[in-house]
Amino acid sequence: MSFGGIVSLLLIVGGVFAAALILIKARQDVTPARRFGLAGAAALVAAVLLVVADFAGLRVLAGGGGGDTPLLPLADLIDRAVDWLVTEYGDALRENISNPIVYAIGFFERFLYQGIAWPAMAIAFALFAYHASRKWTLAVFVAAAFVLIWALQLWKPTMQTLSLISVSILVTALVGLPLGIAMGLSNRFRTVMMPALDFMQTMPSFVYLIPVVMLFGLGTFSGVLATAVYAAPPLVRLTDLGLRLVDKEVMEAATAFGASRSQKLWRVQLPLALPNVMAGVNQSIMMALAMVVIASMIGVRGLGQEVFYGLQRQEPGTGFTAGLCIVLLAIVLDRITQAYGRRMQAHYRAGEH
Amino acid sequence: MSNGKRAKIELKGVTKIFGDDPARILPMIAAGVSKAAVLEETGHTVGLYDVTLDIPEGQIFVVMGLSGSGKSTLIRHLNRLIDPTAGQVLVDGEDVTALDAKALTAFRRSRMSMVFQRFGLFPHRTVLENISFGLDLQVSGRPGREANREKARIWITAVGLDGYEDAYPHALSGGMQQRVGLARALAMDADILLMDEAFSALDPLIRRDMQDQLIELQSRLKKTIVFITHDLDEALRLGDRIAILKDGEVVQVGSGEEILTAPATRYVADFVEDVNRSRVLTAGTVQLDCVVVTASEAPAAALARAGNGELQVTYVVDADGKLLGAVTGSRLRRAIRENLASMESLIEPVQTATANMVLEEVLPLTLQGDLPVAVVDGHGRVQGMLSRRSIIAALAETAGVVNPGQ
Numbered sequence: 001m002s003f004g005g006i007v008s009l010l011l012i013v014g015g016v017f018a019a020a021l022i023l024i025k026a027r028q029d030v031t032p033a034r035r036f037g038l039a040g041a042a043a044l045v046a047a048v049l050l051v052v053a054d055f056a057g058l059r060v061l062a063g064g065g066g067g068d069t070p071l072l073p074l075a076d077l078i079d080r081a082v083d084w085l086v087t088e089y090g091d092a093l094r095e096n097i098s099n100p101i102v103y104a105i106g107f108f109e110r111f112l113y114q115g116i117a118w119p120a121m122a123i124a125f126a127l128f129a130y131h132a133s134r135k136w137t138l139a140v141f142v143a144a145a146f147v148l149i150w151a152l153q154l155w156k157p158t159m160q161t162l163s164l165i166s167v168s169i170l171v172t173a174l175v176g177l178p179l180g181i182a183m184g185l186s187n188r189f190r191t192v193m194m195p196a197l198d199f200m201q202t203m204p205s206f207v208y209l210i211p212v213v214m215l216f217g218l219g220t221f222s223g224v225l226a227t228a229v230y231a232a233p234p235l236v237r238l239t240d241l242g243l244r245l246v247d248k249e250v251m252e253a254a255t256a257f258g259a260s261r262s263q264k265l266w267r268v269q270l271p272l273a274l275p276n277v278m279a280g281v282n283q284s285i286m287m288a289l290a291m292v293v294i295a296s297m298i299g300v301r302g303l304g305q306e307v308f309y310g311l312q313r314q315e316p317g318t319g320f321t322a323g324l325c326i327v328l329l330a331i332v333l334d335r336i337t338q339a340y341g342r343r344m345q346a347h348y349r350a351g352e353h
Numbered sequence: 354m355s356n357g358k359r360a361k362i363e364l365k366g367v368t369k370i371f372g373d374d375p376a377r378i379l380p381m382i383a384a385g386v387s388k389a390a391v392l393e394e395t396g397h398t399v400g401l402y403d404v405t406l407d408i409p410e411g412q413i414f415v416v417m418g419l420s421g422s423g424k425s426t427l428i429r430h431l432n433r434l435i436d437p438t439a440g441q442v443l444v445d446g447e448d449v450t451a452l453d454a455k456a457l458t459a460f461r462r463s464r465m466s467m468v469f470q471r472f473g474l475f476p477h478r479t480v481l482e483n484i485s486f487g488l489d490l491q492v493s494g495r496p497g498r499e500a501n502r503e504k505a506r507i508w509i510t511a512v513g514l515d516g517y518e519d520a521y522p523h524a525l526s527g528g529m530q531q532r533v534g535l536a537r538a539l540a541m542d543a544d545i546l547l548m549d550e551a552f553s554a555l556d557p558l559i560r561r562d563m564q565d566q567l568i569e570l571q572s573r574l575k576k577t578i579v580f581i582t583h584d585l586d587e588a589l590r591l592g593d594r595i596a597i598l599k600d601g602e603v604v605q606v607g608s609g610e611e612i613l614t615a616p617a618t619r620y621v622a623d624f625v626e627d628v629n630r631s632r633v634l635t636a637g638t639v640q641l642d643c644v645v646v647t648a649s650e651a652p653a654a655a656l657a658r659a660g661n662g663e664l665q666v667t668y669v670v671d672a673d674g675k676l677l678g679a680v681t682g683s684r685l686r687r688a689i690r691e692n693l694a695s696m697e698s699l700i701e702p703v704q705t706a707t708a709n710m711v712l713e714e715v716l717p718l719t720l721q722g723d724l725p726v727a728v729v730d731g732h733g734r735v736q737g738m739l740s741r742r743s744i745i746a747a748l749a750e751t752a753g754v755v756n757p758g759q
Binding site: 247249250252253254255256257258259260263267268271272 | 429432434458459460461462463465466467469470471472473474475476477486487489490491537541547
């Protein structure tokens with residue numbers, strides 16, 4: 001057995017020990033002293049099996065997962081599954097789902113940078129900011145940010161990005177809110193969803209692009225889909241959290257006065273969860289903005305594309321100005337959504353009424 | 354029932370066990386395994402065990418116990434915020450535990466309303482909207498809601514919150530918030546009101562205000578009120594009847610006076626030891642027998658019956674039995690020496706009390722003269738007497754006499 005083999009053996013045995021410890025800890029009837037004993041036994045069994053397997057020629061410990069072909073051909077399986085999806089349903093998906101949505105997005109995009117004159121847009125956003133925060137300073141900042149974007153001659157890509165973000169967040173909300181509500185109401189569903197959400201958030205965002213592009217091709221729709229998937233977890237989580245944070249006695253009161261399940265949800269839980277839901281929308285928007293540059297690699301137009309050009313053509317200025325616009329857009333959207341979230345709480349915070 | 358009122362709510366052998374598999378634990382407890390042992394061995398908590406209670410109509414029924422005694426669990430069984438592991442809850446003879454979801458919702462809307470310890474108000478609704486919440490659940494559309502707002506306004510006035518209709522709960526003080534909670538419950542117009550430590554979160558002065566307000570409202574509304582508290586003074590003040598709960602079991606049920614004068618167990622006795630007895634004991638309970646003579650009797654005859662008490666006090670009544678005053682032994686002896694034919698000139702005025710007055714009210718009367726206070730009925734007829742000494746003796750008596758037969 002080589003040195004590397006010994007190190008990996010130790011790592012594997014340690015991992016099995018830790019896993020066994022975690023599993024046993026969940027059972028209350030096992031005393032702490034016995035827990036270590038049981039976990040040790042599990043790790044010992046694992047070590048023996050590994051060494052036997054190594055001598056039997058499977059080369060588990062030597063690294064590389066067992067020679068020329070992987071022991072577990074997961075990559076191959078996924079490749080074949082996606083290939084099958086593409087050949088069987090690719091055309092149908094493109095025609096029925098992707099095309100109409102791409103058309104709608106294109107329409108929205110053109111509306112944003114052709115349908116409305118840029119000063120009107122800037123004023124609309126400034127008013128929006130004032131309505132949300134009741135602060136002139138924020139309104140002035142928003143207007144100034146839009147003027148700056150226009151002055152940098154990045155108005156069109158900014159509006160394209162804004163359109164991508166808006167549509168993605170809409171998709172995220174349509175899928176994420178029901179999921180979050182279901183999680184808030186059902187412990188069992190929550191147990192299933194939590195690891196799924198962890199997985200979605202931890203998986204590098206780049207990975208989402210591959211199957212999406214195979215199914216829907218390069219372009220806006222794939223960008224929207226990848227962005228929506230990447231941005232969904234915070235909204236789902238915070239919706240669930242918001243429902244669960246509603247005071248127990250308030251829920252008891254609703255039940256005691258004869259509220260049905262749906263009445264409790266619509267009249268008590270959701271209104272009280274709204275500030276958290278709004279925080280989720282805010283976080284999702286920030287996640288979506290983080291996806292902008294990555295999405296440009298699959299042909300999504302907008303500010304991300306400008307950044308990408310800057311990289312390809314070795315023009316740091318182009319990259320920086322486009323990045324600055326992303327930052328400005330992020331600040332504007334963040335402040336406005338946060339202010340709305342605060343206003344939703346203002347109704348029932350002492351002193352503010 | 355001893356007081357002749359029929360039971361509005363009956364609990365029959367209600368048992369609640371918290372845990373994964375409560376049904377498995379039932380035979381263990383029935384076999385006499387202690388609650389501590391059940392928790393240790395199985396991880397199950399016994400919340401209530403075999404609680405049987407009759408709650409009479411139109412009275413305030415107080416359930417009292419320390420934290421962990423199961424009193425909040427008990428009240429939540431009445432409207433099934435908690436389902437029992439075993440046993441039945443009957444309201445007007447109807448088994449609440451057998452109701453399906455739909456019937457249960459209807460039951461909660463029409464028969465019972467509830468006031469919570471930390472108020473349980475809806476922070477996103479105004480005072481007016483909070484009070485009409487329960488009513489709003491039963492209507493759809495604006496006209497119905499407007500009608501509910503009008504009903505809610507009546508209760509806003511009843512609890513003294515005029516002018517706060519459009520305030521949000523967080524802008525109100527604790528006492529005012531609980532008034533909203535009370536109005537919200539009363540607006541449901543249910544004949545049963547559940548109050549779960551409703552005043553425990555309030556400052557002492559505010560708490561007393563709220564107790565007064567509840568007593569005042571109850572004198573008009575005559576609802577069946579189940580009131581949970583850990584505060585014995587509050588229990589004695591409000592409760593027509595009191596049940597004492599310990600470790601999920603009822604240890605004694607009775608009027609405040611019964612519990613004070615005849616505690617069923619050592620636990621109850623310890624519990625009532627520190628209570629202000631002068632607020633609970635009534636003149637009728639501690640009064641002494643007394644001698645009554647009519648004004649027309651001869652002084653010698655009166656003295657002969659006066660016995661040899663401290664002052665040899667004799668109450669003098671007219672031909673109808675109405676109290677005129679009292680004479681002392683020394684005055685009677687002087688009358689005999691002076692050969693007076695009648696006692697009328699000897700009679701001194703005395704303070705009177707009624708049998709239902711608490712000692713706290715009687716005590717000042719005894720200080721207004723040397724003669725003992727006469728306890729009289731509604732027609733002015735003498736029932737007994739209370740000397741300063743007898744009152745102090747009653748107040749000083751520790752409740753250490755265990756009398757399990759009661």
